[in-house]
Amino acid sequence: MKDISRIGALLVSSMALCAPLSAQDSGEEDAAVIVVTGEGLSETPAAPAYATQEITREEIVSSVSGRIEDVLSGVAGFQQFRRSDSRSANPSAQGATLRALGGNATSRALVLLDGVPMADPFFGFIPFSAIAPETLGEVRVTRGGGAGPFGAGALAGTIELSSAGLDDLGGFGAQALVDDRGGTEASAHVAAGLGGGFGALSARWDRDPGFYTTPEADRVPATARAAYESYSVQVRGVVPVGETMELQARGLVYDDRRTLRFDGADSSSTGQDASLRLVGHGEWAFEALAYVQARNFTNVVISSTRFVPVLDQRNTPSTGLGGKLELRPPVGEDQVLRIGADYRRSEGELYETAISAFSGNVTERRNAGGVSSDLGLFIEHDWTLGALTLTGGARIDRYAISQGFYEARNAGGILVRRDDFADRSGWEESFRGGLLYRLGDTARLRAAAYTGLRLPTLNELYRPFVVFPVTTNANAELKNERLIGYEVGVDLEPAKGVELSATVFENRVEDAIANVTLDPVTRQRRNIEQIRARGAEVSAGLTFGQLRFDGSLAYTDAKAFQPGADFDGNRPSQTPRWTGSATLGWRPADGWLLAATLRHVGDQFEDDLESDVLPAATTLGVFAEIPFSDRFALVLRAENLTDETIVTRNQGGSIDLGTPRTVWAGVRLGL
Template sequence: MMLAAPAAAVAQTPDDAPESAAIVVTGAGLPLPPGTPAYGSVVIPRERLMDSASGRIENLLGDVAGFQQFRRSDSRSSNPSNQGATLRALGGNASSRTLVLLDGVPVADPFFGYIPFSALVPDRLSVVRVTRGGGIGAFGAGAVAGTIELASATRDQLPGLSASAFYGSRDATELSAGLTQDLGGGYVSVSGRWDRGDGFQTTPEDQRVAATVPAAYDGWSTNLRAVAPLSATSELQVRATLFEDRRTLRFAGADSMSQGQDASIRYISRGAWQIDALAYLQARNFSNIVISSNAPFRKSLDQRNTPSTGIGGKIELRPPVGAAHLLRLGVDTRFATGDMYEDAYNANVAANPRTFLRHAGGEQWTRGLFFEDDWTPEALGGKLVLTGGARADRWSIRGGFYDQVNAATGAATETRFADRSDWAFSGRAGLLYHASTAVAVRASAYSGFRLPTLNELYRPFVVFPITTQANDRLNPEKLKGAEAGIDLTPAPGVTLSATGFYNRLDDAIANVTLTATTRRRQNVQRIVAKGIELTAAARMGDVSLSASYAYSDSSVRAPGTALDGMRPAQVPRHMASATLGYAPVNGPSLSGTVRYVGRQYEDDLQSDVLPDALTVDAVARLPVGRSVSLVARGENLFDERVVTRNAGGSIDLGTPRTLWIGISWRG
């Protein structure tokens, strides 16, 4: 089972049919530009997405070394607000520095910037393309650490009816089903998943108290996707997703909830003038209860309501400018607004009275223009591709406020923050040269920016005993980077890739330590990350091997402070992943995955260590009929102790050995 390969090897390019041809609905986007491989993308194909030990997209993304969340936990045992995605060892905080797109639509929460991984079910996807670095290009603002593009499964990949049921360790269950039917010249697909579990103890045995409980979880999601032809070369794609996720972390009553209702509509034209136009709406909410870690373990904070809304769209045109050029022109916009309602409590009093009522929020708006051209000089016979483009973005942060009411006296304080706006200019350029059929070299340089999220600007948070303060004066992060690499195909079915990179993130937003119990979000002068990324994939008959390794030398530059020269929080130097698979046609299949994450630090001052960890997963599949398979899955088979949080010795642990048995049916 091949897990990762250079993007050029799996780029899906729908046929460009003339008007007189039969209508063929694909459900895909426009073909990838020829310059895409210049930015060193790596893909995770559908066969891998359908066959993982955990069945969770965030763990599958770990196949691409360098991908990480703020913490090492997955979406069963981590607070949702920790689930920011990043690449290239830029670390720092829980907001996503990587732009995650589903069918071209940003999926990050409009208020927090976290990714709702539990709602992104792998078997609904066709392919995942990960671009580490590469600038923001035509994707939009926010891709300072790279881009993760998720593409929905196409009609030929979706069975008419599918279902699966799994039972796992600690009374865990996972149920999913999908129905896809042709309708007119198009199709409609409906799918859903529900999973729950009693959870494992995230707290080490010697730190457990009477209030300690396992990390129970219960979540569901459902997805509707419809694709309808409008002509022989154009189609309309509609998608709607509903999800809800509930978790309990560490202490009884420490419950969190996230939910969302997302919808998008997309028009694709593959005619002489190629067009990709989309619009989307996101409605999200989040709540979280913080329990004091001191006896008698009463409620200290109820973040009871955080409604947020995201609205956006994009229009991209590809005019017919000749076979040697692929020109992209377009505009995009993104609007986010959100509010935080929370109540503080006195956990030291038996009555556990409410002390303060707080309300904070604001809004953001970005509007961008972009162009990009990929040029394949005819004189060189297609061996060379040059690509380059630029963006201009107008951003604004406005309406920020923080109100607090004393619950006992009724005394109120109201704070209003100044509105801000500015222009941001960015660009990228790259080249890809095929020296032979077996050797290709590439190089690129790029820039980008990311606005601070509403969460970073206006919402303080507590992970007892540490309070992290918000900062309404945060500046946008600005990235400049360059990379060079080589792609080798020494034999059919064998690909090797190496990339060296240098990235500089100016005004990087970090959680900076002020006192033993207080941190504050601040812009540090810059984070500099440089390193090497290696990728290999091979298929020999029924056997496949895939491997990925990333070495990162990352440091904070903050002259005159204690941070200067230190490694950013949550950033390991070494990350690696390898998968060996055996998958004969119509026979039993087996795959095993080994992942390694090096030592990293919990905090910016490198006082709390998270040790390195080596985990092993496996999946076995036994066909028992034409459409039915028995499946066994194992996570962390050797029960490696994975430390996910260390706050002065107060430790949280990641997923222990977890075994699953189930049945899968694809009609």
């Protein structure tokens, strides 16, 4: 991991050193400066044919919690496996999905940062704490299966995070806040032009003694607050190459440590990422991307009866690498053709130690892991015929799952079990198509249909886990998930400052991977016949002078089907029927912002048998930015202002709670 970190740092340093030279033309003093953006290729004309929602930088940096997952919660249909955010959830539970297609902790939505997939190579979770919202310029969410680049991970949709450019960042920015528990949040960045490009360095550090996730009546002397401490450092360099190309380099290092429920129940998530992206904006537009990721995860499980360690998941190193190449040849003024290939490879192992709750002695040491890879070839064509835009795309994936194993040794090091799983590979095809019809400048009608693919993660295949007292076993025989879906929608702009959108959809995940209950204390990951989700999503954006309203609402009737099973026809675990968000913002003067956000999540069930309910929760948050000068402002935030009780876990009455009322105050500085 240290080697990868050094490589990333060297790549970025090289870009910075080369930047002034890249803007010169054979040493001529009067060479024109080429201004670059740091972005990828532009969206195609048919992109709005699919249900999309964009989040602006102002919305991103005015979140009431300062967390990117909170920002995404304003999108109808977005959810994580649990309601907790990245301060009080186990990192491995931070899967991201859309349209109630969850049911386990793995991400069914593809999350990209500057074009790079962010999912952990072993687990599939998203390291939200590593993504500092203040470094982002825009977020674009596309719901429904994707057949374009990295489409094999976009089963439920795609969440594209784009880093902010020099204009948004300015030369220097910083903020520091403290909450009513004594926690702190601090971030800073510096950015500067380098020839025709720019470079940016940003850092963020969060720490908090935390709150009690255990209800007061259930606390014991060993009960601990959900304390956390995390940092992330990112460096970016963007330089022009010739007259129509730009080279982008990014490096990210992060570390996140948390304590949950009991003293000693500590987890950590660390990573070092590096990527290079070459973008050509000429007649033959293209984008070439390469990335490498080194990640690790640790976790200690504490007995909820004896309050001593019973499992030490001491090391889970994983490596992800991949890239993509996309070409857009000139095919006519009203057409866009995309041809390309992408590749992802994930490799990882777990090392864990089982410990007797009675003697404290080691009882078993386990090691498991494997490799998965996916090579995809894709093509997509958009054609605009007056008011009508048509789009169609296809991809074929060559996947492979190999080197899978599981072994266990006793305390003396003697092998007691060894399983070597057969390698497997195959081809899978995916398609998508859509149309967009413009009714003047006030309305757009759209329709789309698609299929999708997701490979099981190494975690699902090989790693059992424990949320005491329930053990969920892995399953090396898991098949790929397949999505079939369609949707129709309308986007309206009947007047200036009025934006309305509505979509109805049906999505079906065949061979869906679910945590299936076998007995009261045992579950196993298994393919079930299908998860079907039918529903509607609506959103509105209204601007009236100094007031701005943004709202979204999603209703999803999701059911899991497995003939003969006890859960047949039940709602998948952790999936609500209703989710909604509404934000009212007021800008009374330049630099001022006052905003209130109301969020609602309907009731959910903890497991597939619908035996334990998580009641509906409605929260209110407020944000205020009050400038004292052009460069200095007071920032006030309040989360869960009404102190709503948010149940995030309920296993037979063993309950965890979400964020209580939390008040922040601090300053923001910009130069």
